[in-house]
Amino acid sequence: MTDTRYVLQTQGLVKRFGGITATDHVTLNIAQGARHALIGPNGAGKTTLINLMTGVLPATEGRIVLEGQDITELAPHQRVRRGLVRTFQINQLFNSMTPLETLAMVVSQHRGLGGRWWQALGRDTSVVVRCEQLLAQFRLTDVMNQRTEFLAYGKRRLLEMAIALACEPRVLLLDEPVAGVPAGEREELLQTVSALPADVSVVLIEHDMDLVFEFANRITVLVNGAVLTEGAPQEIAHDPQVKAVYLGHGEDTHV
C-alpha cells in the first residue's frame, strides 16, 4: 500500500458530519517534489480534505500516510514536526507581533527551542540568519518591524506563507494562496509560489485556473467530496467530465 515514491498519501479517507459525507473515500498519492493541484467547484470538500490531512478534523474512516508512516492518529502539532505544514485560505497570523518576531518564534519552535525560557528570543544567531533569509525570500524585509495587524493585505498573505516555510515543510499544503489578493500585489505572490524549493512537495488548492495550469504538474479534481479524476494538466484540460463540472452540469456526471 505505501510507496516510497509518494511523500503523502490518503487511503480511502472518509469524513461524515452527521448525515453529510464531506469527504467520500478519497485516495490521493502526492509524489515526492510534486506540484499537485486540488481543484473542484465550491463545496467539493477541498478544505475539509486539508483539515483532515493536517489533523484539525479527525477522519471517520481511512488512513493518512506521510513518508511511509501512518499519521492518522497524530495531533496537528505532531504532524507539523514531521513536515506536514499548511497555509490558510483566510490569513491566520499573530497580529501583536512583527513579521520578524513571528518568524523568529516559528523558527525557534521548529528547532526545538520553543521550550526555552531563559534565553531571549533571537539570541541564537542561526535562528536570526534563517529569519533574514525568509524575510528576503518573501519580500518582507522592509516591513519586518511593523506590527502584523498594520501590514498591507498582500504582505500579510506573504507572511502567511513565510510562516509555513519557516517550519521547514516536507509537504506544504497551500489553501488558495492568491485568494483576495488585489491585482497589483498578485505578481509578487505568484513569483514566490513558483520559487518554492524544489524538494518541498506542494499541494495547491486554488480556484484560479491560470495559476493551477501554470504551476501544477499533476491535478486532482474533486466533486461532492469524491475524486472525479486525476491526471496531468493537459489531460485534465481536455477531460469532458471536468468541462461538464465547470460548465455547471456537475450533477449529471457525478460518479
Add this chain to the structure above:
Amino acid sequence: MKSVTSLAQQSVLRTSRMKVWEPVFWLLALASPWLAQQHALIINEIAIVALFAVSLDLVLGYTGIVSLGHAAFLGFGAYAAALFAKWVMPDPLVGLLVGTLAATVLGAVCSTTILRGSDLTRLMVTLGMALILYELANKLDGLTGGSDGLQGVVMGPVLGRYEFDLMGQVAAWYSLSVLFVCFMLARRLVHSPFGATLMAVRDNRLRAMAIGIPVHARLAVVYTTAAGVAGAAGALMAQTTGFASLDVFALDRSADVMLMLVIGGVGWLYGGVAGAIVFKLMHDVISSITPQYWTFWMGLFLVVLVMVGRERLLKPWTWGRT
C-alpha cells in the same frame, strides 16, 4: 556569538533589552522601606499584590487565559505557608518554598480544567475552583480555623537574622526581594522563545497549532507556573501578617488583581506592578478620606480610565485634540 549582530538581530532583541529606567525603578523600590519608613506596611502590601498581578499577567496578558479565580492559588499558598509555620517550622524562606510548591501542585491539577472551552467557560471554571477552596477552608475549621482564620502564626527571623518588626520594614524588604527575583525570572520567560510561543497561542490558537506548538502543554505549563507565583504571593501575605483568613480566597481578590492589570495594562509585566501601586495607593488615600465610599471613587476612576484610555489619561496635553 554576540559579536556578529545584524540589524535584524538587534531589532528582535530590542524588546528584551533592559531599559535605562528599569534599574532606577528597582533601586527606588528596594530603597523605599528606608526612604519612607512610616509607610513600610503599605509598601509590603503593594509588593505582594504586585507579585500576584505579575502572576495573573502571565496567564491573562501573555497567554490570553481569562481567570476570575486566581485567588485560589494565592489563598492556597497563604494557608500552606501559615500551616507550615505553625506546625512544622517558622523559617520564612522554607515556608515560602512550601507555599509556592503547594500552589504549583494545585495549579498543575487545575490546569487540566482550562485547556478546553471558551473564555466564558474558563471564567466559570476558575471562579468555581476558588469557591470550592473557599468553602473547604471554611469547613475544615479544625485545620484552618474556619471563619476565624488561622491564628497564632509566629514567624522566625528571615535568613535566621532579621526579625519581623512592628514597623514592617523587614517585611517590606522581604516581599520586595521576592517580588524582584520572581519579576526578573518572569521577565526572562516572557522574552524567550517560550514566551513568544505563549503570545502566539494568545494571538491565534489555530495557527499556533498549525506551526507545531503543543498548545495544551504550553497552557498547562504557564498556568502551573503562574499558580506557583501566586502561591508565593500568598505565602508572603500570610508570613508578613502572621495570619491567614478566608478572604484570601474571596472573589474580591481575584477581581481586584484583574482591575490592577486593567489599570496598569495587560501583556506588560510592569503594568501589573504599576497597577498594584496605583490601586493600593488610591485605596489607601481615598479610604482615609471617605472610609465608606471609597469604592465609588474607585469605580469612577475605572470608568474614566476605560472611556478616556490610559494613553490619553497619562498625556493631558493631548486632551484638546480630537
